[in-house]
Amino acid sequence: MPNILAIRHVAFEDLGILEDIFKARGWSYRYHEAGTDAWDTLDPLADDLVVVLGGPISVYDDELYPLIAQELKFLERRLAARKPTLGLCLGAQMIAAALGAKVYPAPVKEIGWSPLQLSGAGHTSPCKWFSADQAFMFHWHGDTFDLPDDAVLLASTGSCLNQAFVWNDVVLAFQCHPEVRARDLEKWFIGHAVEIAATPGVNARLLRDDTRRYGPALEKQGRRCFDEWLDAINIA
Numbered sequence: 001m002p003n004i005l006a007i008r009h010v011a012f013e014d015l016g017i018l019e020d021i022f023k024a025r026g027w028s029y030r031y032h033e034a035g036t037d038a039w040d041t042l043d044p045l046a047d048d049l050v051v052v053l054g055g056p057i058s059v060y061d062d063e064l065y066p067l068i069a070q071e072l073k074f075l076e077r078r079l080a081a082r083k084p085t086l087g088l089c090l091g092a093q094m095i096a097a098a099l100g101a102k103v104y105p106a107p108v109k110e111i112g113w114s115p116l117q118l119s120g121a122g123h124t125s126p127c128k129w130f131s132a133d134q135a136f137m138f139h140w141h142g143d144t145f146d147l148p149d150d151a152v153l154l155a156s157t158g159s160c161l162n163q164a165f166v167w168n169d170v171v172l173a174f175q176c177h178p179e180v181r182a183r184d185l186e187k188w189f190i191g192h193a194v195e196i197a198a199t200p201g202v203n204a205r206l207l208r209d210d211t212r213r214y215g216p217a218l219e220k221q222g223r224r225c226f227d228e229w230l231d232a233i234n235i236a
Contacts, residue, residue, distance in 0.1 A: 002048035002235045004029035007071065009055025009090060012187035016179035017222050018051065021230070039070040044078040048235040052091030054177065056192065058143050059093045059103040072098050084170045084233045089141055092165075092173035099148035099167065108159040110139035111195075111202045113210040116163055116176070122154035126228040127164055130155065130178065135221040136214040137163075138177045140188070145175075170233050178222040182215025 004022060006015050008031045015022070015029065022029045032042060034055075044050075052075070062068040075098035078085055087095040093103045115132035122128065130137060139157070147153055147162050155164040155176075163175045180188075189196065189204045196202050230236075 002027050003046070004049045004051065005042075005047040006031050006051045006053060007034050007091070008032065008053050009034045009057065009067075010191070012184070012191050013054040013089075014184075015051060015053070016177075016181045016184060017219055018179050018226060021223060021226055025230075025236070027236075034067045034071055035065070039067070039074060042074060044074045045081055045083060047083075049084045049086065049230075049233075050078060052085065052087045052094050053179075054089030054091060054140070056195070057090065058105075059090070059097045068094075079167075079171065082168055082170055084235055085172075086229075087171075087173035088179055089175060089177055092175050093143055093145050095167075095171060095173045096145035096148050096162075099151070101146040101148040101151075103143055103145040106142055106144040106160060109142040109199060110157065110160055110176075111199055112140075112207055113138055113214045114157060116155040117157060118155050119153050121152050121166075122164065125154050125166060126172075126225040126232070127154045129221040129224040129228070135217045136210075138180050138185075138211075138214075138218060139175075140177060140192070141175055172229055178218065178225060180215075180218070180222075182211050182219060185211050185215070 004027055057065050075094055079098055097103050113136045116130050116137050118131055144160055151165040151167040153165050157163055166172050189207055196204055
């Protein structure tokens with residue numbers, strides 16, 4: 001049975017539907033709390049899959065948050081060994097940085113629901129389940145990144161070019177949030193209340209209404225995407 005490690009930066013940004021998928025497959029998973037659990041005893045090669053989750057800090061905030069340097073060191077060793085790794089939002093930014101790409105503030109903050117624009121490669125990848133006619137995607141980020149060397153772009157939006165990429169077949173990264181459960185997003189709206197209030201055009205009522213409208217389809221398509229990718233990397 002595969003062992004899965006999820007690196008979590010803030011409590012309410014968890015594995016979401018991935019928990020359901022892992023349980024259905026009979027796979028074990030555990031969380032490493034990035035800010036409080038020890039990094040020096042964590043082996044980056046020990047687990048069959050590492051999932052790096054989101055959070056409200058930035059990769060370039062390393063002087064404020066020492067965990068960033070520790071996490072990047074962990075990921076650099078794991079990626080150098082070509083070990084299966086999945087990144088979500090901050091997790092995707094961490095993976096990009098560990099692969100040598102630049103992470104920086106995006107020109108526009110994306111918060112809310114909008115469709116992805118798939119690349120040619122995206123249409124033949126597990127991301128095909130997120131085509132605009134099948135699901136709207138959930139977004140919550142103020143940073144972006146350059147595409148790492150040897151990475152293949154899978155999806156974009158009008159305001160963010162690099163929304164999803166694959167690297168060496170076993171690394172998949174999403175700037176967006178295909179993992180979310182609709183029922184859990186109220187935790188995000190509470191936890192990010194200050195950011196919501198400071199972002200023009202965004203409010204909790206609109207986010208809640210759109211979550212009711214688009215959440216079920218994203219959960220359905222997210223399960224299809226992740227199941228296909230997990231089968232392809234063959235860690236069972």
